[in-house]
Amino acid sequence: xxxxxxxxxxxxxxxxxxxxxxxxxxxxxxxxxxxxxxxxxxxxxxxxxxxxxxxxxxxxxxxxxxxxxxxxxxxxxxxxxxxxxxxxxxxxxxxxxxxxxxxxxxxxxxxxxxxxxxxxxxxxxxxxxxxxxxxxxxxxxxxxxxxxxxxxxxxxxxxxxxxxxxxxxxxxxxxxxxxxxxxxxxxxxxxxxxxxxxxxxxxxxxxxxxxxxxxxxxxxxxxxxxxxxxxxxxxxxxxxxxxxxxxxxxxxxxxxxxxxxx
Amino acid sequence: xxxxxxxxxxxxxxxxxxxxxxxxxxxxxxxxxxxxxxxxxxxxxxxxxxxxxxxxxxxxxxxxxxxxxxxxxxxxxxxxxxxxxxxxxxxxxxxxxxxxxxxxxxxxxxxxxxxxxxxxxxxxxxxxxxxxxxxxxxxxxxxxxxxxxxxxxxxxxxxxxxxxxxxxxxxxxxxxxxxxxxxxxxxxxxxxxxxxxxxxxxxxxxxxxxxxxxxxxxxxxxxxxxxxxxxxxxxxxxxxxxxxxxxxxxxxxxxxxxxxxxxxxxxxxx
Numbered sequence: 001x002x003x004x005x006x007x008x009x010x011x012x013x014x015x016x017x018x019x020x021x022x023x024x025x026x027x028x029x030x031x032x033x034x035x036x037x038x039x040x041x042x043x044x045x046x047x048x049x050x051x052x053x054x055x056x057x058x059x060x061x062x063x064x065x066x067x068x069x070x071x072x073x074x075x076x077x078x079x080x081x082x083x084x085x086x087x088x089x090x091x092x093x094x095x096x097x098x099x100x101x102x103x104x105x106x107x108x109x110x111x112x113x114x115x116x117x118x119x120x121x122x123x124x125x126x127x128x129x130x131x132x133x134x135x136x137x138x139x140x141x142x143x144x145x146x147x148x149x150x151x152x153x154x155x156x157x158x159x160x161x162x163x164x165x166x167x168x169x170x171x172x173x174x175x176x177x178x179x180x181x182x183x184x185x186x187x188x189x190x191x192x193x194x195x196x197x198x199x200x201x202x203x204x205x206x207x208x209x210x211x212x213x214x215x216x217x218x219x220x221x222x223x224x225x226x227x228x229x230x231x232x233x234x235x236x237x238x239x240x241x242x243x244x245x246x247x248x249x250x251x252x253x254x255x256x257x258x259x260x261x262x
Numbered sequence: 263x264x265x266x267x268x269x270x271x272x273x274x275x276x277x278x279x280x281x282x283x284x285x286x287x288x289x290x291x292x293x294x295x296x297x298x299x300x301x302x303x304x305x306x307x308x309x310x311x312x313x314x315x316x317x318x319x320x321x322x323x324x325x326x327x328x329x330x331x332x333x334x335x336x337x338x339x340x341x342x343x344x345x346x347x348x349x350x351x352x353x354x355x356x357x358x359x360x361x362x363x364x365x366x367x368x369x370x371x372x373x374x375x376x377x378x379x380x381x382x383x384x385x386x387x388x389x390x391x392x393x394x395x396x397x398x399x400x401x402x403x404x405x406x407x408x409x410x411x412x413x414x415x416x417x418x419x420x421x422x423x424x425x426x427x428x429x430x431x432x433x434x435x436x437x438x439x440x441x442x443x444x445x446x447x448x449x450x451x452x453x454x455x456x457x458x459x460x461x462x463x464x465x466x467x468x469x470x471x472x473x474x475x476x477x478x479x480x481x482x483x484x485x486x487x488x489x490x491x492x493x494x495x496x497x498x499x500x501x502x503x504x505x506x507x508x509x510x511x512x513x514x515x516x517x518x519x520x521x522x523x524x525x526x527x528x529x530x531x532x
Contacts, residue, residue: 025440032443036450043459047313050320050464055312118443179294186298189305197312202304 004108011112019117026117033077033121037070040192041125055197060136061224062193067129069191069216070122072156076164077119079157082110083164084181087171094260107165107250139223148222155235156215160188162242163210165250172253188212194220207231211238273368274376281380285388292388299336299392306332307399321464323492326402328461331490333401335458337392340385341417341481342456344378345425346448347432352441360527371517375425382421404489412498413489419505420480426512427477433523457483463492477512480505 019026044066048059057065082089090096090110099106130149139145167184171177187205191212195203206213214235222232286292310332314325323331354360363370397403404410431448435441453459456478462470473479484501487493493501 022439025438025443028438028440028447029443032440032445032447032450035447036453039450039454039459042454046460046465046469049466051313051317053316055315118446174290176288176290179290183294183297183301186301189301193305193309193312198308202308 004104007104007108008112012115015115019115030117030120030124033118034125035121037122037125041066041129055194057194060133061220063129063133064137064223065194065216065220066192067126067133068152068156068219069188069212070126071130071153072126072160072215073188074119074122074126075153075157076160077116077122079115079119080111080161080164081116081119082114083161083168084178085114086110086168087174087176088178091171091257092175092260096257097259100257106254107247134223137224145223148219152215152219152222152235155239156219158239159211159215159235159242160185162239162246165246166242169246169249169253172257184210188215191216211242214238274373277368277373278376278380281377282384285381285384295388296391299389300395302336303333303392303396303399306336311400323461323463326400327490327492328464329399330401330403331461331486331492332459333396333399334403334486334489335456335461335482337389337396338386338417338482338486339458340382340389341421341485342424342452342458342478343449344382344385345421345428345481346445346452347374347428348435348448349441349445350374351432351435352439352444355435355527356441364524371429371520374429375422378425379421404491408495409489412495413485416488416498416501416505417481417485419502419509420477420482420484423505423508423512424477424481426509426516429516430512430519433519436523436526452478455479456481457486461487461492463487477508480508 019029041063044059044062048054048062052058054062076083086096090099096106099109102109134141141149163184164181167181168177170180174180187210190198190202190206195206195213195217198206203213206217214231218228218232218235221228307329310325310329314320314328318324320328351360354363363373366373393401393403428448434444438444455473455476457473462473462479462483465473473483484493488495488498
């Protein structure tokens with residue numbers, strides 16, 4: 001484990017050197033996602049100028065849901081963005097062979113190979129939203145709440161990573177896994193809003209099948225003191241389960257990997 | 263004269279005919295788009311139903327009118343998504359392909375416009391299944407053919423205006439390497455400014471006023487406002503004149519900006 005931590009910091013330093021070579025470009029990349037997120041937020045803002053409550057949720061409460069999701073999402077962008085491009089950039093080009101002849105775990109190598117600075121936009125906007133919304137809502141950041149927030153965001157991030165890992169494995173057979181990953185990933189758009197807004201079928205999917213609800217809606221309920229039962233505590237278990245499934249599938253895919261050849 | 267015209271039509275027609283093949287080469291991408299768009303339609307429908315839970319009319323728009331607008335906006339989104347040039351220019355520069363493109367015996371901008379318009383048509387045809395999904399979600403499109411005719415004329419004029427604007431925006435790729443980030447920023451801004459996520463009629467007057475003069479709304483909100491009854495048909499001639507005037511300014515301006523930007527290009531090779 002310590003070896004992997006030190007290796008990761010080495011990869012990260014190299015990546016940052018590359019990124020900082022062109023500082024203006026680094027800045028543009030980092031704020032671009034911020035602009036993208038702002039579009040969705042402005043929509044909520046426009047609507048909430050006209051109505052007092054959306055499905056029983058105030059504007060500030062909606063911002064909290066939105067912010068929690070953005071924070072979780074930032075983790076997958078920052079630390080696991082290569083799961084998107086494993087097929088296109090590595091398997092199709094034969095570059096994946098490089099990971100198989102090195103004395104480190106191929107999945108670790110794949111993830112460490114790219115730190116995506118565009119996740120910073122999500123991190124910044126998520127941080128701003130959660131802090132402003134919680135201040136306006138009077139949420140006290142005592143130790144239990146703070147710990148809950150950290151665990152919830154980490155779990156949310158790992159749920160994103162787990163689902164992306166599960167879907168990216170398809171690249172071992174179809175070369176480019178982006179279409180498969182994107183269909184599942186885009187379902188996180190549902191979780192930008194309170195799940196109570198949807199019918200039971202959608203709620204079930206977002207809780208048990210593609211459980212993005214644990215990245216936003218359920219943690220928000222806990223922080224707001226709303227009672228949704230045991231679900232507010234299930235995020236870490238769901239995240240670990242998804243990661244385990246993802247890793248088993250990854251190993252299965254790895255056994256079926258056939259290089260591009262010469 | 264007729265021969266030259268025939269030759270030009272054949273050249274650009276040949277380009278346009280490649281667009282469907284390019285689009286449909288990998289069917290999995292088409293399926294992905296359908297799935298992703300269906301998700302977006304479902305979320306949108308739930309969201310706006312929730313917005314109208316306690317009211318029947320907001321800012322003069324009834325629930326059915328707004329729902330029809332936002333679902334149609336998602337279906338006709340290719341009008342605003344098909345003109346983005348930043349990534350395209352950046353890719354051509356990165357690969358050195360820009361040299362080949364500039365050497366072709368075709369006007370580069372005209373060629374790109376033909377390509378983008380052909381892509382737009384293919385994109386619209388591929389949206390037909392989504393149109394059916396949207397009907398199940400409560401969309402009530404108008405049946406009056408005049409409305410559709412006015413919509414199409416306004417949308418294609420708006421598309422041309424946005425193409426010229428995006429052409430200038432795309433020239434940023436000659437100066438920076440972060441084309442993915444710029445494309446994402448443009449995409450995000452377009453979602454809001456074009457009225458794709460929320461009709462401009464629901465926005466505060468000052469904001470709607472600003473967005474109305476930007477070219478993004480011309481390609482989506484303005485045409486859809488005719489189709490959904492937000493704007494009266496009698497406004498159409500005035501809107502078309504304004505769009506033609508914008509085109510008269512933006513077309514030469516975009517060509518000039520490109521001429522300046524292209525001087526930055528240094529293509530390696532040998």
